[in-house]
Amino acid sequence: ETGVTQTPRHLVMGMTNKKSLKCEQHLGHNAMYWYKQSAKKPLELMFVYNFKEQTENNSVPSRFSPECPNSSHLFLHLHTLQPEDSALYLCASSLVRTGNEKLFFGSGTQLSVL
Amino acid sequence: AQKITQTQPGMFVQEKEAVTLDCTYDTSDQSYGLFWYKQPSSGEMIFLIYQGSYDEQNATEGRYSLNFQKARKSANLVISASQLGDSAMYFCAMREGENDSNYQLIWGAGTKLIIKP
Numbered sequence: 314e315t316g317v318t319q320t321p322r323h324l325v326m327g328m329t330n331k332k333s334l335k336c337e338q339h340l341g342h343n344a345m346y347w348y349k350q351s352a353k354k355p356l357e358l359m360f361v362y363n364f365k366e367q368t369e370n371n372s373v374p375s376r377f378s379p380e381c382p383n384s385s386h387l388f389l390h391l392h393t394l395q396p397e398d399s400a401l402y403l404c405a406s407s408l409v410r411t412g413n414e415k416l417f418f419g420s421g422t423q424l425s426v427l
Numbered sequence: 428a429q430k431i432t433q434t435q436p437g438m439f440v441q442e443k444e445a446v447t448l449d450c451t452y453d454t455s456d457q458s459y460g461l462f463w464y465k466q467p468s469s470g471e472m473i474f475l476i477y478q479g480s481y482d483e484q485n486a487t488e489g490r491y492s493l494n495f496q497k498a499r500k501s502a503n504l505v506i507s508a509s510q511l512g513d514s515a516m517y518f519c520a521m522r523e524g525e526n527d528s529n530y531q532l533i534w535g536a537g538t539k540l541i542i543k544p
Binding site: 317353354355356358401403405415416417418419420421423 | 431462464469470471472473474477518520531532533534535536537
């Protein structure tokens with residue numbers, strides 16, 4: 314248990330559906346992240362929020378929409394996804410201070426787009 | 428060019444033997460940090476060990492140590508006395524620069540380690 318909780322653990326959705334992934338951390342961290350992990354590819358950073366402000370958006374398609382209402386919660390809203398969006402979506406958090414902070418990850422949401 | 432290279436896609440190791448997982452990196456920055464994470468089948472990434480580029484000694488955390496060879500740009504993970512629970516994917520990652528607002532970790536493709544009883 315790392316202190317980062319993601320729900321749901323598994324999600325199957327059609328291309329016309331709208332769904333949301335949720336992430337919650339109770340570690341007192343000030344930064345939260347969404348990563349995408351596809352088979353046989355390195356982790357891809359999607360979004361970063363620092364003190365609720367989005368500081369990174371790595372050219373992610375607009376069908377992915379993040380939301381960070383407070384420093385403990387992070388959402389990823391999904392709509393009109395494509396089959397190639399099927400992947401493990403990992404949330405992480407950290408306490409940003411000196412640059413060597415480790416990330417604490419959730420267990421991820423395994424997303425399948427049909 | 429890849430910034431983080433893990434040349435071993437998979438490894439089988441006998442229980443209780445030591446394991447070395449390779450990681451080479453490419454950066455022109457003088458200040459950077461190197462991380463190793465473990466990902467068991469449950470999915471979550473677990474931090475194992477960190478090495479800063481200015482750290483003179485190799486990092487150690489329990490059974491984990493990092494063989495840091497700066498001139499060769501390698502940061503191999505060594506697991507002593509492997510256990511069945513060590514079976515997992517292992518990822519090497521790097522953060523470049525001194526700017527503490529640089530949130531980007533550059534990740535390797537990972538090595539799948541299987542410990543045989």
